[in-house]
Amino acid sequence: MKFTVFHFPILESTNDKALALLEEGGEEGIVVIADQQTAGRGRYGRHWISEKGNFYSSFIVRPKKPLERLSELAFVAAIAVGRLLEELIDSGNVELHYKWPNDVLLNQKKVCGILIESYSTGQSAIPEGCVIGIGINIASNPEFTVFPSSFINHYSRHPITRDQVLDGILGHFQSVYLHWLQQGFAGIRQELLQKIYGLGKNIHTTTPKGLIQGIFEGLTDDGGVIVRTIGGDCMTIKSSEIIFSPQNS
Ligand code: BTN
Numbered sequence: 497m498k499f500t501v502f503h504f505p506i507l508e509s510t511n512d513k514a515l516a517l518l519e520e521g522g523e524e525g526i527v528v529i530a531d532q533q534t535a536g537r538g539r540y541g542r543h544w545i546s547e548k549g550n551f552y553s554s555f556i557v558r559p560k561k562p563l564e565r566l567s568e569l570a571f572v573a574a575i576a577v578g579r580l581l582e583e584l585i586d587s588g589n590v591e592l593h594y595k596w597p598n599d600v601l602l603n604q605k606k607v608c609g610i611l612i613e614s615y616s617t618g619q620s621a622i623p624e625g626c627v628i629g630i631g632i633n634i635a636s637n638p639e640f641t642v643f644p645s646s647f648i649n650h651y652s653r654h655p656i657t658r659d660q661v662l663d664g665i666l667g668h669f670q671s672v673y674l675h676w677l678q679q680g681f682a683g684i685r686q687e688l689l690q691k692i693y694g695l696g697k698n699i700h701t702t703t704p705k706g707l708i709q710g711i712f713e714g715l716t717d718d719g720g721v722i723v724r725t726i727g728g729d730c731m732t733i734k735s736s737e738i739i740f741s742p743q744n745s
Pocket residue numbers: 508509510511512533535536537538539540542544551552553554598599608609610611629630631632
């Protein structure tokens with residue numbers, strides 16, 4: 497996989513820029529990075545505050561897989577970030593977790609968010625490609641966030657630079673992505689499960705079918721959350737915001 501990095505001092509959103517390049521025929525391996533974003537976005541249409549000093553990137557991929565498999569790319573990116581942070585963070589007593597479906601946590605605080613957006617011409621069941629947006633808090637975190645947040649330099653004895661993050665993420669992304677393309681999701685699921693946040697804890701979420709409450713039991717073969725409800729039945733959640741109950745998380 498060959499990477500071509502386009503660096504901008506300021507953009508509205510690296511995902512917007514990468515999506516425009518994807519639509520124009522931009523190749524797999526294009527990576528858009530920006531020092532700052534004026535309209536960075538997260539999941540559920542949330543604003544991703546994007547001040548200077550942090551890492552804002554969007555990767556173009558063209559995996560030629562059906563739409564329903566593309567959400568697995570959030571886990572691919574999370575594992576790449578997780579491996580990178582384990583390599584870069586040089587102090588002990590720092591715990592890394594993956595918070596389903598797309599966050600990376602250090603000591604229970606969010607330091608990375610991932611946003612997958614796909615592009616399809618509508619002429620085929622297989623989307624043309626995808627943009628994987630990765631935001632990593634290096635030097636600061638926003639003050640008010642839905643889930644508690646922090647930044648990676650808070651946990652490192654030596655300041656980690658944006659260039660170190662960029663250099664490292666390319667290699668880790670390449671190896672996890674190629675593994676996923678060639679061998680599927682099973683190995684990635686195993687790696688996620690070893691460090692998944694909230695396993696065995698109470699969770700709740702609202703779905704079109706109503707409120708689901710229960711214990712976070714595990715992950716399905718395609719990355720959904722298995723919840724054991726109070727009645728003892730198991731249900732699967734594929735896309736929804738899960739709230740981890742504070743009393744036991
Ligand atoms: C989330 O946690 O809700 C996902 C946040 C994703 C933020 C990144 S920053 C780089 C890329 N460009 C964007 O506009 N969003 C993603």
